[in-house]
Amino acid sequence: MPLLFAALALIALVGAAGVLLSRNPVYSALSLLLNFVAFAVMYVMLSAQFLGVVQIIVYAGAIVVLFLFVVMLIGGNLPALGRGRRAYVRAAGVILAALFLLALLFGLARPLPNGLAAVGAPDGGSVQALGLALYVDHIVPFELASILLLTAMLGGIVLARRYQAPPKD
Amino acid sequence: MVPTHYYLILAAIIFSMGALGVLVRRNALIIFMCVEMMLNAVNLTLVALANQWGNLSGQVFVFIVMAVAAAEVAIGLAIVMAIVRHKDTINVEEINLLKW
Numbered sequence: 583m584p585l586l587f588a589a590l591a592l593i594a595l596v597g598a599a600g601v602l603l604s605r606n607p608v609y610s611a612l613s614l615l616l617n618f619v620a621f622a623v624m625y626v627m628l629s630a631q632f633l634g635v636v637q638i639i640v641y642a643g644a645i646v647v648l649f650l651f652v653v654m655l656i657g658g659n660l661p662a663l664g665r666g667r668r669a670y671v672r673a674a675g676v677i678l679a680a681l682f683l684l685a686l687l688f689g690l691a692r693p694l695p696n697g698l699a700a701v702g703a704p705d706g707g708s709v710q711a712l713g714l715a716l717y718v719d720h721i722v723p724f725e726l727a728s729i730l731l732l733t734a735m736l737g738g739i740v741l742a743r744r745y746q747a748p749p750k751d
Numbered sequence: 752m753v754p755t756h757y758y759l760i761l762a763a764i765i766f767s768m769g770a771l772g773v774l775v776r777r778n779a780l781i782i783f784m785c786v787e788m789m790l791n792a793v794n795l796t797l798v799a800l801a802n803q804w805g806n807l808s809g810q811v812f813v814f815i816v817m818a819v820a821a822a823e824v825a826i827g828l829a830i831v832m833a834i835v836r837h838k839d840t841i842n843v844e845e846i847n848l849l850k851w
Binding site for chain 2: 584587595599618627640644645648652653655656679693707715724744
């Protein structure tokens with residue numbers, strides 16, 4: 583299990599580095615896919631099987647494909663971005679991100695209180711358990727999420743529609 | 752059994768890499784991908800802690816975060832398409848209409 587975790591962590595890190603470093607947005611999207619799939623396997627390791635499947639379907643299936651669609655739609659006819667950002671902007675970004683990481687790791691330095699991980703819920707992430715949690719205990723956020731998705735759908739349609747001037751007369 | 756800490760540290764590293772990407776990249780699409788990466792890192796944290804405490808609320812959180820991420824990508828990519836149609840660029844340094 584630790585070996586599998588190490589391999590997955592390596593894959594996730596390589597994917598993240600690929601997103602950061604590649605010149606071509608298509609390669610970035612594919613690296614992102616690598617990262618998402620590694621995370622999906624980790625969810626399964628963490629007894630969240632259903633979330634692993636949803637991760638594959640939503641992130642790998644929908645989001646990365648959407649990214650690739652847009653890259654293909656607009657990629658061909660754009661001028662290259664030219665030379666990179668000024669050096670000090672880049673250095674400031676690296677320093678800020680490193681400081682942020684240090685702060686996060688500092689927060690993680692304390693040991694976690696003893697959890698129930700050793701006990702482990704028998705069917706932690708099964709569809710049944712998660713469905714009960716979602717539809718019984720957390721029904722209001724669930725319904726709000728549906729409204730959010732509806733709003734997003736309407737917004738996407740409105741934004742992506744080509745603007746037509748109303749006929750004036 | 753992998754300690755929960757390892758997952759949290761991995762998530763912290765990936766989140767910081769996403770933040771780095773948002774700070775240094777200029778391609779709006781890649782900035783979006785980095786934001787998605789950060790959301791994913793938070794999801795990993797939530798799932799790891801849900802496992803640690805044997806409580807499903809963390810996984811429900813991840814569900815909601817996934818819905819928000821999907822909505823965000825749909826809207827964000829529509830905005831990117833609209834910007835490209837208007838300005839023929841996805842360089843965030845040239846998208847400065849609201850910059851004083």
